[in-house]
Amino acid sequence: MYLLVFLQVPGNGLVDSATFALINVAPLAVLAAAAHWLIKRHLMLWSVPAQIIGHVAVAAAFAVVWFALVTGLLEVRSAVISGGKLEFAGFTGGAFIWQALQGLVLYWAVAATTYAVRGGRGAAPxxxxxxxxxxxxxxxxxxxxxxxxxxxxxxxxxxxxxxxxxxxxxxxxxxxxxxxxxxxxxxxxxxxxxxxxxxxxxxxxxxxxxxxxxxxxxxxxxxxxxxxxxxxxxxxxxxx
The missing domain is CATH 2.40.50.1020 (LytTr DNA-binding domain)
Known part of the structure; x- marks a missing residue:
């Protein structure tokens, strides 16, 4: 999906689009696996109010970490291609909001999938x-x-x-x-x-x-x- 999105950007070839897609998806896959483990092994065992608070905190951390990793990898790619120094400027404006929103939405998708796999029950068997x-x-x-x-x-x-x-x-x-x-x-x-x-x-x-x-x-x-x-x-x- 990310590959198709980046292919629509003017000036992006297949290699560039694949690189951008990998930069977004690779950290996401790692974070999704970590979030799934955390929810399954810990959050699901808490009381309902504690689960809600925990999910809010973890969702924010998920979005921030994903944003930081994607930003860092993009800057590394840019520095390698141009031979310049690393400058972590990050996203701004609408791009920042969109990236942060994606992180939150993707976390809740991971959480929903984890609960669905466990039968929708937040507790130990x-x-x-x-x-x-x-x-x-x-x-x-x-x-x-x-x-x-x-x-x-x-x-x-x-x-x-x-x-x-x-x-x-x-x-x-x-x-x-x-x-x-x-x-x-x-x-x-x-x-x-x-x-x-x-x-x-x-x-x-x-x-x-x-x-x-x-x-x-x-x-x-x-x-x-x-x-x-x-x-x-x-x-x-x-x-x-």
Whole structure:
């Protein structure tokens, strides 16, 4: 595509156009591979707000680094041909805006492709190792794989098609929707108290009225979870 674009520039022959295309594409390929690795191995494991902030920062860095590499390679080419000194002037005006915009757009294309390849889920995969009801599963954090005992789960928060699991010792993300999780959990222990929350009543400290027939659950970890009306009713049904 870049070759076709540069061939349209008056005065550019095939060799010059191919050189200009390579100068743009070679750094881009390296940066795209690095961005894909960073997103897959790190950003996807973060919480949603952290992922958003991380993508904004990495996108800006991606555009700046690509701009610098392309500028530097063009100046090296010019110096080699003319035999002059290296002078890194860079792009100006509309060319600068266009180059920076390309960098941002290309980064988001890489990010979108990375999420699509992973099934659109920004979390670590889960390998189920027991029959329903779920008792234990494996989760990955970076290169490490660790077992998680379901009885240690305090609450599960859903976001799109992955779940944020809070245990007695910390939090992790898994590639399982809240609905999928609910189907594998022991209904005598886990209650869907909201469309985006499941709590483990083994780790419920207490619940208090919040008005309008709703309750607020205070978990053993100190987390406060607002319950929907139906979730409040489900919790009240356990009162004996």
């Amino acid at each position: 889960v390998t189920i190792v027991s029959a329903a009801p779920l008792e234990r599963y494996l989760t990955r954090t970076g290169d490490e794989i660790a077992p998680v005992n379901v009885r240690d789960i305090v609450l599960i928060a859903g976001a799109q098609d992955y779940a944020e699991v809070t245990t007695l010792t910390g939090m992790h993300l898994v590639r399982m929707s809240l609905g999928e999780f609910e189907q594998r959990l022991d209904p005598a222990r886990f209650i869907r108290v909201h469309r985006s929350h499941i709590i483990n009543i083994d780790h419920l400290d207490h619940a208090e009225p919040a008005g309008g027939g709703r309750l607020v659950a205070h978990m053993a970890t100190g987390t406060v979870v607002p319950l929907s009306r139906s979730g409040s009713q489900a919790l009240r049904q356990l009162i004996v």
